Amino acid sequence: MISEFSIAFFNIAAILFTCLIGCLVLLVGILYIIDVTQKKQTIRRNYPVIGRFRYLFEHLGEFFRQYFFAMDREELPFNRALRNWVYRASKDVDATLAFGSTRQINLNGEAIFLNAPYPTLDSNSACSTSLRIGNECRYPYDAPSIFNISGMSYGALSSVAVTALAKGAKKAHCWLNTGEGGLSSFHKDAGCDIIFQIGTAKYGVRDLNGNFAPNKLKDIAALPQVKMFEIKLSQGAKPGKGGMLPASKISKEIAEIRGIPEGEASISPNRHPNIHSNETLLDFIDEVRSLSGKPTGIKTVMGDPAWIHELCDAINARGAKSAPDFITLDCAEGGTGAAPQPLMDFVGMPLRESLPLLNRILEEKGLRKRIRIIASGKLVAPGAAALAIATGADFITSARGFMFSLGCIQAMQCNKNTCPTGITTHKASLQKGLDPNEKSNRVANYHKQLIKHLEMISHSCGVHDPRELSHKHVRIVTQHNKSIPMKELI
Numbered sequence: 001m002i003s004e005f006s007i008a009f010f011n012i013a014a015i016l017f018t019c020l021i022g023c024l025v026l027l028v029g030i031l032y033i034i035d036v037t038q039k040k041q042t043i044r045r046n047y048p049v050i051g052r053f054r055y056l057f058e059h060l061g062e063f064f065r066q067y068f069f070a071m072d073r074e075e076l077p078f079n080r081a082l083r084n085w086v087y088r089a090s091k092d093v094d095a096t097l098a099f100g101s102t103r104q105i106n107l108n109g110e111a112i113f114l115n116a117p118y119p120t121l122d123s124n125s126a127c128s129t130s131l132r133i134g135n136e137c138r139y140p141y142d143a144p145s146i147f148n149i150s151g152m153s154y155g156a157l158s159s160v161a162v163t164a165l166a167k168g169a170k171k172a173h174c175w176l177n178t179g180e181g182g183l184s185s186f187h188k189d190a191g192c193d194i195i196f197q198i199g200t201a202k203y204g205v206r207d208l209n210g211n212f213a214p215n216k217l218k219d220i221a222a223l224p225q226v227k228m229f230e231i232k233l234s235q236g237a238k239p240g241k242g243g244m245l246p247a248s249k250i251s252k253e254i255a256e257i258r259g260i261p262e263g264e265a266s267i268s269p270n271r272h273p274n275i276h277s278n279e280t281l282l283d284f285i286d287e288v289r290s291l292s293g294k295p296t297g298i299k300t301v302m303g304d305p306a307w308i309h310e311l312c313d314a315i316n317a318r319g320a321k322s323a324p325d326f327i328t329l330d331c332a333e334g335g336t337g338a339a340p341q342p343l344m345d346f347v348g349m350p351l352r353e354s355l356p357l358l359n360r361i362l363e364e365k366g367l368r369k370r371i372r373i374i375a376s377g378k379l380v381a382p383g384a385a386a387l388a389i390a391t392g393a394d395f396i397t398s399a400r401g402f403m404f405s406l407g408c409i410q411a412m413q414c415n416k417n418t419c420p421t422g423i424t425t426h427k428a429s430l431q432k433g434l435d436p437n438e439k440s441n442r443v444a445n446y447h448k449q450l451i452k453h454l455e456m457i458s459h460s461c462g463v464h465d466p467r468e469l470s471h472k473h474v475r476i477v478t479q480h481n482k483s484i485p486m487k488e489l490i
């Protein structure tokens with residue numbers, strides 16, 4: 001028997017259902033009228049209501065492609081195979097794979113390392129060593145690690161991400177570059193080695209008018225953990241543009257550290273106002289090095305190689321002492337917190353070409369021993385790292401590799417304050433999932449595994465230190481199933 005309660009329940013359910021349908025119809029009606037009367041979007045005007053699904057699917061497609069549709073080696077900027085290598089390395093789990101490589105090794109441009117017929121026994125395998133930068137400075141830096149963390153500012157990154165990177169760098173014995181946003185307590189507190197970057201807005205070392213403030217630089221240089229200064233001329237993802245931090249990411253604290261107003265977008269000048277020639281560049285390097293006593297170098301992406309020739313000539317005219325102690329060579333495929341697409345897509349030379357070129361020009365000008373080369377740009381896994389070392393780099397750095405170690409899922413939202421993994425957002429609700437202590441272990445694991453595998457490639461090629469790798473150990477595929485010695489290309 002149906003009870004009175006059940007009848008009442010069904011009646012209420014029927015009324016609610018009818019209301020729901022009514023609301024839906026009303027909503028569709030309203031959306032229909034909005035769509036046919038608006039003039040901004042053709043699809044919605046021509047296909048009212050259903051046209052909206054295009055925008056929804058376009059948005060959702062970004063997420064679904066990554067999980068369901070894209071093949072292992074397909075996605076950009078980093079495919080799943082590479083990301084998974086970093087994730088496994090960061091978790092320090094079994095790094096072996098079964099069955100065979102999914103890399104298409106016969107594609108034009110792919111590099112292949114040449115194994116030695118009789119590699120040394122494991123007890124005598126390859127090992128990376130420390131290397132001195134700025135031998136002639138008052139405080140040269142014996143950099144312990146060949147692999148380091150590239151510049152990413154506090155601002156582009158969240159406080160928890162910077163803390164995790166700094167603690168990870170301390171555990172890994174590598175350096176952390178501040179990026180152009182100045183030095184925060186999150187960088188300092190972990191006690192890791194720090195490279196202070198001087199961006200074009202001179203955040204952290206500027207006066208109220210935005211000019212270089214020597215006293216501020218002296219204060220920073222007095223910190224023992226600040227090991228070097230890097231003057232950023234350009235960055236691979238946006239040569240010719242300064243740093244860009246959207247207003248939504250300028251919190252009170254970030255505004256204070258940078259010396260700018262809170263809540264206003266922070267747009268750095270496209271070049272250092274005080275550097276407009278090789279001479280003024282060398283003057284500024286000299287000023288920073290004299291004030292700090294510490295190695296001072298530049299970060300740049302290569303445009304016209306003639307500039308490097310001219311810079312070297314200007315250095316040689318003054319004497320090799322005036323040279324930058326290092327050049328960080330970033331490349332067209334470099335990453336960014338925010339940059340205009342045309343610059344990312346079209347401007348600057350890729351590392352594969354610019355790195356051997358820079359190496360060769362420095363050798364020709366007699367400056368190769370004086371200037372260390374630090375390379376960056378998609379060097380997130382051991383193969384790319386080994387290739388960079390073999391083609392001229394003394395050190396390699398990575399930004400996005402270390403972001404992956406923090407749990408980055410390549411959501412491509414660094415410029416929106418909505419990063420779902422808490423790495424590039426200042427929203428506490430999104431940061432709460434990122435535990436800096438736990439993630440610092442992942443940073444250190446990733447660093448350890450990358451070096452271990454870099455050493456493994458070196459060992460297989462028959463050398464005792466990755467820095468002994470050279471172009472002699474590399475062939476480049478030029479046509480299907482045919483490769484030539486790398487030397488022929490440089």
Ligand SMILES: Cc1cc2nc3c(=O)[nH]c(=O)nc-3n(C[C@H](O)[C@H](O)[C@H](O)COP(=O)(O)O)c2cc1C
Nearest residue numbers: 150151152179180334335336337377378398399400
């Ligand atoms: C979120 C983010 C912020 C960055 N901020 C800076 C910066 O402040 N200064 C700088 O010189 N480069 C900055 N970069 C560029 C990196 O330092 C690096 O040169 C570039 O991403 C290439 O390395 P990768 O391929 O390992 O990411 C940033 C990159 C990312 C992804």
